[in-house]
Amino acid sequence: MIFEIREYERKIFNLISDVSEELGYPAYVVGGYVRDRLLARPSKDMDIVCIGNGIKLAEALASRLTPKPKVAVYQRFGTAMLKHKDMEIEFVGARKESYRSNSRKPTVENGTLEDDQNRRDFTINALAVSLNKGDFGHIVDPFNGILDLENKILRTPLEPGRTFSDDPLRMMRGIRFSNQLGFKIEEETLEAMAKYRRRIRIVSAERISTELEKILMCEKPSKGFKLLFKTGILHLIFPEMAALHGVDYKNGKGHKDNFYHTLEVLDNLCSNTKNIWLRWAAVLHDIAKPPTKRFDPKQGWTFHGHEALGAVMVPKIFRRMRLPLDHKMKYVAKLVRLHLRPISLTKENITDSAVRRLLFEAGDDIDDLMMLCEADITSKNPNKVKKYLENYNMVRRLLKEVEEKDQLRNWQPPISGEEIMETFGIQPSREVGVIKNAIREAILDGHIRNDYEEARNFMLEKGKELGLEIMA
Numbered sequence: 001m002i003f004e005i006r007e008y009e010r011k012i013f014n015l016i017s018d019v020s021e022e023l024g025y026p027a028y029v030v031g032g033y034v035r036d037r038l039l040a041r042p043s044k045d046m047d048i049v050c051i052g053n054g055i056k057l058a059e060a061l062a063s064r065l066t067p068k069p070k071v072a073v074y075q076r077f078g079t080a081m082l083k084h085k086d087m088e089i090e091f092v093g094a095r096k097e098s099y100r101s102n103s104r105k106p107t108v109e110n111g112t113l114e115d116d117q118n119r120r121d122f123t124i125n126a127l128a129v130s131l132n133k134g135d136f137g138h139i140v141d142p143f144n145g146i147l148d149l150e151n152k153i154l155r156t157p158l159e160p161g162r163t164f165s166d167d168p169l170r171m172m173r174g175i176r177f178s179n180q181l182g183f184k185i186e187e188e189t190l191e192a193m194a195k196y197r198r199r200i201r202i203v204s205a206e207r208i209s210t211e212l213e214k215i216l217m218c219e220k221p222s223k224g225f226k227l228l229f230k231t232g233i234l235h236l237i238f239p240e241m242a243a244l245h246g247v248d249y250k251n252g253k254g255h256k257d258n259f260y261h262t263l264e265v266l267d268n269l270c271s272n273t274k275n276i277w278l279r280w281a282a283v284l285h286d287i288a289k290p291p292t293k294r295f296d297p298k299q300g301w302t303f304h305g306h307e308a309l310g311a312v313m314v315p316k317i318f319r320r321m322r323l324p325l326d327h328k329m330k331y332v333a334k335l336v337r338l339h340l341r342p343i344s345l346t347k348e349n350i351t352d353s354a355v356r357r358l359l360f361e362a363g364d365d366i367d368d369l370m371m372l373c374e375a376d377i378t379s380k381n382p383n384k385v386k387k388y389l390e391n392y393n394m395v396r397r398l399l400k401e402v403e404e405k406d407q408l409r410n411w412q413p414p415i416s417g418e419e420i421m422e423t424f425g426i427q428p429s430r431e432v433g434v435i436k437n438a439i440r441e442a443i444l445d446g447h448i449r450n451d452y453e454e455a456r457n458f459m460l461e462k463g464k465e466l467g468l469e470i471m472a
Contacts, residue, residue, distance in 0.1 A: 001139045001146065003034070003129040012084060016048060017131045019060045025052030025093075028113060028128040028140065035124050038149055039181070046089045049116050049128065054091035055080040061091075095119070113140065118157060121170040122177065123148045126157045152183045160192035168199035171233060172211040179215055179224035193231040200236055205322040208237050212321075216279050221270060222263035229259070240317060241283065243290040253300040258289045261378055268375035277328050278368050281335040282375060287313055311337035335369055338362055342373045345398060346391035355402040356444045370396060414455040415439055424463050425471040435462050 005013060013029070020027035027050040036043035050057050055073055058080035062071050069082040079092045096111035096119060113128060120126035123145040130138045139146070143157045154174055156163040164171050171193045178185050185193070200208070215224035225241075228234035235242040245259035266282040273279070288309035294302050314333040318325055341358050344350075362369050370392065377388045413436060420432050439448075439455050439462075448454040460470065 001141070003037075003137050003139050005137055012087075012089075013131055013136075015064050016057075016061060017133065017136060019064065020050055020052075020057060020131060021133060023052060023057060023060060025050040025057055026113070027051075027057065027131045029131060030116070030128045031120065031125045034127040034129055034139070035145075035149065038127070038146070044087055046087055048089060048091045048131075049094050049113065050091065051094050051113065054078060054093045058082055058089075058091040061089075114142065117142055119166075120157055121163060121167070121173055122154050123157050124154065124177075124183075152181070153186050154178055154183045155186040155189050156192075160189045161196060164192055164196040165199055168196065168201075169203045169207055169211065171196065171200065171231070172208065172215075172228075172237075175224050175227045175231070175233075176211055176214050176218075178227060179218045179221065185227070190227075190231065193233065197232045197236060200233055205320065209321045209323055212237070213276060216266075216283070217274070217276060219270065220267050221279070222267045225263055225266075238317075238321075240287050240290075240313065244286065248293070248295075248301065250295050250301075251297070253295075255293075255301040258286050262286055264378040265372075265375050268378070269372060272371055272375070273368075275368070277331055278335070278372065280323075281332045281339075281368075281372055284310060284314055284317070284332060284336050285339045285372065285376065286310070287317070287336070307337055307340050331365060334362070334365060335372055338369055339372055339376065342370060342392065342395050343388075345395045350398070351446075352402055353445045355398050356446070359399060359403055360444060366399060370399075413440055413443075414450065414452040415459050420459060420463075423459065423470060424468040426468065431463075431466050431468060434466065435459055438462050 016027055027048055029046060030049045031047045033043050033046045048054070048057070055071075055075070055078065058071050058073075062069050062082050065082075065084060069084055072081045074080065077092075078095070079090060081088060081090045083089075094111050094113055094116040096115035117126040117128060117140070123143040125145075126141075126143050127145045128140040130136060130140060148155060154177055156170075174185060174189065174193065177183060215221050215228075218224060225234065228237075229242060229245065241259070241262070244262055245257065247254050247257050262283060262285070265285065266279060269279060269282045286303075286306060288306040289303045292303045292306040292309055294304070296302050311333045314336055315325065315329055317323075318329045318332075323329065338358070338361060341361075345354060345358065359366060374389065374392055377385055379385050379388070415436070417428070417432050417436055420435050421427065424431075426432065439458055442448045442458055443450050443455070448458050463470070
């Protein structure tokens, strides 16, 4: 079969062909680029395998390009990468790999194109297109990868146990490809994922999290998470999420399955946003339900305080998964902590004070919080869904009214600690904190307006109560 070479590819393919012939290094485009082109999917990464030295091939090609690109060389891995226009092109010499049972680092030797295709994860990624003069554009497909592309099947080139044992991350990659491409994992391959799942423990947390986030960024991530659960991989890499699965019954009373509920919330949210940290908040919003689950004879199953404990669990999970421990983690923890607050504002006789406090705590993330809360509606009863959405529309109106009146989003107190110390001639102390907190509470409770003069007068009164004297 001949690969249809597009006009924008022809120049770079011809250049690689010329340079590889001069060096005596037969060269091939392999893997994901070929797969995506055949699937008519965009791709900005191209892998070139040569029978020879990939670094030398990259450097020789760079010398022919205008402007000449910088070649990034990774001597340890025998690879090189350059950027040409909007394409990242990586070069490597064909190789064969062997693994020890307790290591994810292979012993690498020079090999043939066949060796290189054998070590690929799936047949659809083992396709190669020749860039050599004799058979330029010919597709080398030893494992019927094209047929698997047509039938939307994922299978390994070699026996799946060997493929996954060699590099256990391939199991997660397979689940991610299945989720991204809408492909079915062939039965023997899926069974091997379950059988060899414990091998995932030798993979670094960073690489696992990268694959997890690629699943999370799929259009409908629930498919990937269900496969992770089915194979038992989720229990090893994300036990807190796996623990959400299941329903307990007592005295004839049960509760919803929080695992499948979480996946529904995630899919609902993904139809409205590509914000990965908001998607993480959806995954983690009920993460503390298992440890907070209690049975009350009158109420049935309860999960009191799961939002507060969930916020505490977020940094621990982020730390273990090597996710960023910065404002992104704090954002996720905040949304988890606040995710029940908006629904409480739908009760009768809600005060402006309660609305102010939510605006104060959520700040600029209030819109994301509301999006999460609306995604949290997973009832199959259309009347309930309609009622919940109407309630949240009411909350949005309340938030808008109070925000326009009090300007509390990302609110900063009108009186600083420095001004308090200067007014009363005191050093940093308990009294400064007491006055600052009192001003904040007075504004949030509506006793004084969010106004400098009113806040200053309140400060003077509070200082007087504490026995502080105003400096002349």
